[in-house]
Amino acid sequence: MKLTHKLSESKKTLFSIEILPPLKGKSIQSIYDSIDPLMDFKPAFVDVTYHREEYIYKKREGGYLEKVSIRKRPGTVGICAAIMNKYDVEAVPHIICGGFTKEETENALIDLQFLGIDNVLALRGDSIKTEPAFVPEPGGHAFAIDLVKQIGEMNKGKYLDEDMTDAAPTNFCVGVAAYPEKHFEAPNMIFDLKHLKAKVDAGAEYVVTQMFFDNSKYFEFVKLCREHGINVPIIPGLKILTAKKQITTLPKIFQCNIPQPFYEELEKCTDDKQVKEVGIKWCIEQSKELIKANVPCLHFYTMGASETTKAVAKAVF
Numbered sequence: 001m002k003l004t005h006k007l008s009e010s011k012k013t014l015f016s017i018e019i020l021p022p023l024k025g026k027s028i029q030s031i032y033d034s035i036d037p038l039m040d041f042k043p044a045f046v047d048v049t050y051h052r053e054e055y056i057y058k059k060r061e062g063g064y065l066e067k068v069s070i071r072k073r074p075g076t077v078g079i080c081a082a083i084m085n086k087y088d089v090e091a092v093p094h095i096i097c098g099g100f101t102k103e104e105t106e107n108a109l110i111d112l113q114f115l116g117i118d119n120v121l122a123l124r125g126d127s128i129k130t131e132p133a134f135v136p137e138p139g140g141h142a143f144a145i146d147l148v149k150q151i152g153e154m155n156k157g158k159y160l161d162e163d164m165t166d167a168a169p170t171n172f173c174v175g176v177a178a179y180p181e182k183h184f185e186a187p188n189m190i191f192d193l194k195h196l197k198a199k200v201d202a203g204a205e206y207v208v209t210q211m212f213f214d215n216s217k218y219f220e221f222v223k224l225c226r227e228h229g230i231n232v233p234i235i236p237g238l239k240i241l242t243a244k245k246q247i248t249t250l251p252k253i254f255q256c257n258i259p260q261p262f263y264e265e266l267e268k269c270t271d272d273k274q275v276k277e278v279g280i281k282w283c284i285e286q287s288k289e290l291i292k293a294n295v296p297c298l299h300f301y302t303m304g305a306s307e308t309t310k311a312v313a314k315a316v317f
């Protein structure tokens with residue numbers, strides 16, 4: 001079922017989660033263990049992130065260094081299919097531009113349709129760690145909008161081979177990412193909004209935001225989106241702080257501000273148990289205010305921390 005149908009059918013704020021594939025070599029049981037406790041809250045969907053390759057240098061005999069490509073968290077599509085099968089819930093794979101040619105993207109999308117996966121989150125992806133900026137694959141897409149357009153063409157039955165005249169149209173519902181505190185590469189918010197609107201005009205049917213800890217940033221962002229003609233559902237992304245080091249790592253990785261009152265509470269914590277308590281409390285307050293504002297869904301970046309997500313869900317749903 002298309003997520004947009006679920007969102008429009010529901011009169012109340014829905015609950016959804018994002019999970020990461022396990023590290024290569026770990027079993028899928030670790031995924032089941034982390035989402036089992038959250039299934040009681042009937043998530044509207046479960047997003048599964050995509051992690052591209054990284055390059056590392058391995059020391060070989062004779063002292064020379066070999067550059068090796070590794071993917072630490074493969075399995076996005078398989079996990080989506082397994083989750084749908086086990087829990088009868090919509091699973092949404094993240095599809096990225098990075099590392100894919102258009103052909104490879106087309107083939108991946110065909111696999112998804114054959115598996116009955118109708119929803120995808122279309123993203124550009126970040127640069128690989130050893131590159132200073134995002135580099136598209138030769139013959140691949142440079143921006144998420146190009147991916148949205150390719151999926152839109154497939155939804156019309158237009159594949160890359162123009163000689164295919166009777167291809168079955170796919171039926172994807174496409175979501176895209178947005179940044180209440182601006183994408184770090186965008187020179188300003190208006191620039192970023194212009195490109196977000198272009199993704200929506202190209203066929204994106206809903207938006208999921210980057211994590212934020214200050215609801216006023218989300219509310220202001222939604223207002224700006226509406227003023228700029230972006231009228232699709234904008235799903236807020238929430239993260240529960242679970243460790244003191246995240247005070248500095250989350251803003252660095254996700255470019256999100258930690259509001260001063262929250263920061264002051266976190267600073268007082270002497271261990272991560274206390275940080276978790278403060279993080280849960282803050283997220284409950286955020287969630288309550290967002291629900292009161294009638295947002296379509298609360299989307300939790302679980303990052304494997306199901307206990308804290310459960311504590312918040314229990315308090316607000």
Ligand code: FAD
Nearest residue numbers: 049050094123124125126143144177183185186192195210
């Ligand atoms: P885009 O929409 O392409 O935008 C990237 C930047 O380019 C923005 O600054 C935008 O303003 C600008 N821009 C867009 N179009 C143009 C254009 N035509 N010309 C010039 N500038 C343009 N990353 C992963 O690798 N795997 C994941 O699973 C993953 N999941 C995510 C889920 C969510 C909800 C979010 C918010 C992010 C996720 N990311 C993931 C991170 C994401 O890939 C990065 O933030 C990436 O840097 C941007 O992706 P995007 O889809 O927003 O890119």
